[in-house]
Amino acid sequence: MSYYVTMGRTPPHPEVSQFDLQQVLEALVDPVRRSIVTQLDSAGEDIKCGDFDMPVTKSTATHHFKVLREAGLIRQYYVGTARMNALRRAEMDEAFPGLLDALTTPARQPA
Amino acid sequence: MSYYVTMGRTPPHPEVSQFDLQQVLEALVDPVRRSIVTQLDSAGEDIKCGDFDMPVTKSTATHHFKVLREAGLIRQYYVGTARMNALRRAEMDEAFPGLLDALTTPARQPA
DNA sequence: GCAAAAGTACGATCGCTGTCAAACTTCGAC
DNA sequence: GTCGAAGTTTGACAGCGATCGTACTTTTGC
DSSP states (O other), rough: OOOOHHTTTTTOOGGGOOOOHHHHHHHHHHHHHHHHHHHHHHSOOOOOGGGGGOOHHHHHHHHHHHHHHHHHSEEEETTTTTEEEEEEEEHHHHSSTTHHHHHOOOOOOOO | OHHHHHHTTTTOOOOOOGOOOOHHHHHSSHHHHHHHHHHHHHHHHHHEEGSSSSSSSSHHHHHHHHHHHTTTEEEEEEETTTTEEEEEEHHHHHHHHTTHHHSSSSSSSSO
């Protein structure tokens, strides 16, 4: 367990300047992934992969986290064997003002 | 050419109370459809199907308009042989405040 | 060291959707 | 009425992406 090894397990994260609207929308259009974002937003704190409420297997969950991470929506880091997930709120707001607000705010009319 | 016939050609439109976020996002995730919405928004007036700048054939365009209409994003009506398209801005804002703003406002950071 | 826990990687399905071409319908103009 | 313009409908096709199971890796705790 060295610092180097830990870094080697840190996946790549895009910078704000690299955020792409198309990619972000493709990430958010999936209900499971949108639920992940919503849970992170309402929790207000980082959540480990295994602690989300999700109707899919672990391998599928890994896929969803990867899509969210590569779009810039979440930041992932390890704590022991657990992978923590943090919502990149401020950075998303900087790139796409109002977008996350519109999606995390409960809708007015719809059922 | 009677009033009845004209009505018979009017396609069904959902009411605001029936708008569904999932459906709206699925409509807006497609670049061609998002471009349609953007063009309507910046034009500020109704546009006929044939007057949009689109990289697809007519039959594909028909499909895209249908998806947008069924999601509640546009309202369609006939004027002669031309089918006009109106952005349902106010109704969308009522159902999902800030969503269209976030998508029609040019992004800050991204390329 | 070893086993268990937590995720990841890889292949394989499988359904959905964006696309087109071709045939058809509707309306307006002449 | 005939013709052209404008869209629609239908069927086919291709590619993508969500899903799962299985095998693998990494770390912690004993």
